[in-house]
Amino acid sequence: ESADPQQTAFALRKAWTLYSVTPLHRFRRSRLSDYARLLSAFIAAEKQKGLAVEVGVELDIKVALSSLAELRGSELDQAALLVQLSSRSRASSKNSEDKLVWSGWFCSMFGDELSENVPENFTCLPLFLTHGAESYTSLVGSWFQKTFDCCFRRLAISPLNLSWMVAMWAGYKLERAASAVELVFSMPCLSQPLDISYAIHPEDAKALWDTVQKTPGEITQGEVDVFMDCLYAHFHRHFKIHLSAAKLVKVSTGIASAHCDGIVKILHSQYLPGVLMLLTELAISQIQ
């Protein structure tokens, strides 16, 4: 099932910083315009206090909150919530367009594990993705925390989870010629940081995954291990370096890329739900 491309276009080809969010208390979808007004006032007030985002520039920040009915997985999922901060310089004319300076969205893709066990009055949207200045993220986050009694935490992605992602994504079929499957490793215990980038032709990676995966649609930890072991063995054969002793910090495929600091870029709308489902799962396990 693919969501309406118009609704999901904003999510593609942007680097999103990931957070996990605990359930929101007494969040009412009917009050979105009220919330937008309140958040706008909060940001203006914080700026008055001297927490200006850009020094020397007079900016009015306009807040827009919208529901994205298409971005959800199961019936139990709440529709995604998009927050957009736009600016219009006071100096420019009234006809000038607003410039989008920050966006963030809350989402739940098959987050039933959390939604099922939560009392009434709580809204579960465990995954929060942001794009834009950290200072705006901080402002928006503070307002949501105060208003809905929730808690945000950066979502880091362990090497174990990154290898799961690269194995899964390398196995997806892409019609057009895709970019290489790339893994970036950070070598430990060196005085100067050293990164190794290991690029594989996407067709080779997919062929390897196809020989490993037993049941289509199902992936086991064992299969991911075999896939990674093959890649490590190949690299060792050529370069005599054990990548398995290094830290996997970033994976990149034609579908999406992910960094261990919790930064993700999704390139293909067809696989957006699949990627979001995986990230929702990670967010939920961080909350619990």
Place this chain on the structure above:
Amino acid sequence: HLATSLPLPSERDHLRPRIDMVVFMIDIKSKYSLKNVETSLAYVDASFFLGKVCFLVTGVGRVNACSIETNAVCKLAEAYCSPVLFCELELEGIRAATAQRLLRMLQICAGHIPGVSALSFVSLMRNSNVD
């Protein structure tokens, strides 16, 4: 005595004192360390697995850096009837406490504690498995 893998070089066999306990160290950030331990296990005489082997998993403080599933380590330890200790070497308190535990276990394995033998470790493990 520290070694990066087994078997130990045979040239020094005659100079080596009796080995009372073997601790296999697995770094949760390194898949390679787990593979290395799995290969080295084959070189340990079966009699050691009666309480004289233990697995030490290090680096557990950094949950976001793990490259190994803890389940995999626990299954390995179960297969070899040996206990697993989890620790974080970067924290001095835990480092010291872990060292003390290992020392205590070593004393028992070496037969220095009257009335307690290494076999007790094995039976302790069996009890927790039943639970």
